[in-house]
Amino acid sequence: MESKLTFKQYQNSLQENRFLGLECKNCRVYTIPPQAVCRSCGSQEFIQRQVSNKGIIKTFTVIRIAADGFKPPFIVAMVEMGQGAYLMGNIVGIEPDSANMELIGKKVEIKAKLVKGDLYSKDIWTPVFEMISV
């Protein structure tokens, strides 16, 4: 079965700041990031869609002791996109020391950045979240 959205195509879309996702033909749930089957019903029938780059912070942490290759402190968060899918990425543009529980529920704009690979991984585009000031 051929993938409707490969990792490479998804990576290209992040690089171009266009968010591609998969809408399930069966249950209409969005699977983002892409995988072979619907995260909700397991269907293999998808329609590829461009989706909105807005989301809401569901949780976060400030990494202060980091793995090799990362410079702490930095913020990691999980964000719910408008289509109900969750993404993990970095909140940027605010001081890590200012991060607190008030971040949860706040709106963000989702962009992407290139993370340099290391001995075990290649360069990868990952989501970054910018706070939308109200």
Add this chain to the structure above:
Amino acid sequence: MRKVAIAEACMTRFGKHEKTSLELFTEIGLTTINRAGLYPRDIQALFLGNCLGGFGEGQAHMAPFVHSAMGLPMSSPAMRFECACATATVAIRNAALLVGAGVYDIVLAGGVEKTTNLSTSLATRTFAMASHAQYETPVGITFPGVFAMAAHMYADKYNIPLIELKKHMAEVAVKNHYYGSKNLKAHFQKEITVNDVLSGIMVADPLQLLDCCPFSDGASAVLITTEEKAKKITKKPIYIAGMGQASAGGLYVQQDITKAMARKTASKQAYLEAGIKPSDIDVCELHDCFTIAEIIAIEALGFFKAGKGYDAATKRHTYIGGKVAINTSGGLKAKGHPIGATGAAQVTEIVEQLRDEAGKRQVEGAKIGFVDTMGGDFGTVCNIILTA
């Protein structure tokens, strides 16, 4: 399926060891076989858990070398299991399934890990390899980070002020260090206070140093056999009454990381097979890699309702004499966490409890014990219910 029993279970002290992984497992494996009054030639298969041998010692494919060092027969296959932190429990479950099915009569299962020879940053990097390598690891998530996000989500979901939740989390660490102080095999055998936890360095907000389990070295082995053989080997065979195992994907798929759905699924299988309910459990070793992890686990295993388990240690519900004795070994938190060995050491603690051999940390009259091991970021959960 035949009834399956544990005839013997042993662990090394957890902590820092100079010996190689191969030496550590060989020693504890032979101790287990010797204590059972058996010989290496009696072992029909070796299921060896190991995660980081490739990074710490440049050793992949460790099982056949351990097999040779232990003097097991060439006809008894040896193989490595890897399910992150749930590794050894999965090895034990598979051994029990094959003994139950009649494929083997006696299997040695367990695991070994050396993590203290890795720098903290390399250990953190290799542990993070158990997160999704394309969608999650590249953002710099660490294991403390995963559980830190779970803690924030828990505080938000149940509307508990973070400062209050953190005090209750600290009480989990206090409890587990208290029991660790009574366990001569524990990595940390020192009691701590809530203040010690709340004054530690921040690892990943809101988790401080003593909210986290240590990197440890150690090995543990369990002898799995039939009811008939176990009764010949020991006066106190321990029986496997039920087992369960479940899998989940990355955190982006799991979404609500306060719920640990794979644990609910795995434990439901185990309870059903054993024909018992959570309130029947006398003693439980569960996966407290972080203080918040114990809170999430006691809820998912059905000991406490969702959102109600956070103050269980504070109210002493999870101490011996409370509602259910949780982590009497000291847990991963104080006993230590050599990832590939952890599940077998949890089984070892429950075996000692059900044999009334746990000394100063004995749960009086314990008859039914529960083992809960979680691999990665809730991706694997394996549960085993044991009875005397």
